[in-house]
Amino acid sequence: MNILIALIPALGWGIFSLIAGKIKNSHPANELMGLGTGALIIGIITAIIHPTSSNITIFSLSLISGMFCALGQSGQFISMRNIGISKTMPLSTGFQLIGNTLIGAIIFGEWTSSSQYLIGTLALILIIVGVSLTAISKDKSAKLKMRDIILLLFTSIGYWIYSSFPKAITANAQTLFLPQMIGIFIGSIIFLLVSRQTKVLKEKATWLNIFSGFSFGIAAFAYIFSAQLNGVITAFIYSQLCVIISTLGGIFFIGENKTKSELIGLFVKSC
Numbered sequence: 001m002n003i004l005i006a007l008i009p010a011l012g013w014g015i016f017s018l019i020a021g022k023i024k025n026s027h028p029a030n031e032l033m034g035l036g037t038g039a040l041i042i043g044i045i046t047a048i049i050h051p052t053s054s055n056i057t058i059f060s061l062s063l064i065s066g067m068f069c070a071l072g073q074s075g076q077f078i079s080m081r082n083i084g085i086s087k088t089m090p091l092s093t094g095f096q097l098i099g100n101t102l103i104g105a106i107i108f109g110e111w112t113s114s115s116q117y118l119i120g121t122l123a124l125i126l127i128i129v130g131v132s133l134t135a136i137s138k139d140k141s142a143k144l145k146m147r148d149i150i151l152l153l154f155t156s157i158g159y160w161i162y163s164s165f166p167k168a169i170t171a172n173a174q175t176l177f178l179p180q181m182i183g184i185f186i187g188s189i190i191f192l193l194v195s196r197q198t199k200v201l202k203e204k205a206t207w208l209n210i211f212s213g214f215s216f217g218i219a220a221f222a223y224i225f226s227a228q229l230n231g232v233i234t235a236f237i238y239s240q241l242c243v244i245i246s247t248l249g250g251i252f253f254i255g256e257n258k259t260k261s262e263l264i265g266l267f268v269k270s271c
Contacts, residue, residue: 006226006238012219014245019212020077021085026205028077029197034206035073036188038213039220043181046221052174059179061169066183067190069162069220072096074191075155083148085246091149093243095156096163097236098124103164104233111233120233163236166227173224180224181217 020031054062079088101124105111111120166176192198200206219239226235 002226002229003238005222006230006235007241008222009219009226009235009239010241011245012215012217012222012242013239014242014249016212016215016219017076017080017085017089017246018249019215020209021080023205023208023212025203026209027200028074028081029192029195029200030203030205031077031080031209031212032070032074032188032191033200034209034211035213035216036070036185037207038210038215039181039217040185040213041210042214042217042221043178046174047178050174052172054171054175054179058169058171058175062165062171062176062179063183063186065162065165066180066185067187068158068183069180070184070187070191071158072155072162073158073184074187075151075158079148079152085249088152089243089246092152092156092159093240094128095153096159097240098128099156099160100163100236101233103160104167104231104236107164108167108232110231163223163227164232166224167232173221173228176224177221180220 016035020026020035023030076088076092079092101120105117105120111117162180165180166173169176192200219242223235223239226238229235230238
């Protein structure tokens with residue numbers, strides 16, 4: 001059962017990027033605002049079905065972690081428009097896997113034996129190799145620029161904090177979920193204000209992206225359970241199988257191109 005719960009985020013997070021990528025005239029601001037709204041709706045629904053009590057500390061920290069998630073998601077959406085879904089998701093996943101694995105091992109002590117450190121280190125090396133191969137492209141117009149990599153790496157910090165949070169605090173999943181979704185919504189609003197793109201609130205693409213928010217919200221709810229049941233490293237590794245769905249979906253559903261070296265990179269990271 002724990003493994004099944006761990007796979008739900010992979011499905012939801014794999015699908016939501018494809019929904020966003022398929023919506024016409026959709027830009028990062030539309031996508032982030034739509035996602036934040038859809039996720040908030042899922043959060044409210046779960047709170048109505050399973051009402052819980054919280055305190056100001058847990059609520060505030062959960063809300064802040066949700067805002068960090070919005071930071072991570074903004075980087076993904078911008079990169080998806082700049083370099084495509086099938087290139088963004090493997091890179092983003094690689095950065096997240098490296099960060100969350102190190103956090104789980106060093107901060108939460110989830111690696112307890114020398115064999116775990118050895119295997120874990122080898123796995124991280126494979127991930128780095130996979131990320132490097134993903135960045136290679138024979139098409140000069142499709143080559144990654146350093147700014148693309150820096151953007152994804154910087155915004156991935158938001159994902160590191162968000163993904164590790166359920167393990168860092170003692171509270172049930174339902175208690176954490178609604179304030180996290182509120183945080184994502186607030187983070188989306190802040191993004192619009194800072195980037196001066198509040199006009200997207202009137203655009204159809206924003207509201208269509210609510211459906212991607214539904215997919216994201218369901219995945220996020222399942223992830224909190226998974227992180228508490230399986231630990232940060234295991235939960236996150238399973239959740240990032242979403243890269244297979246999003247990358248293959250980007251190729252076959254969105255119509256993006258992928259070179260042989262990029263596909264090898266995806267395979268290496270997936271293993």
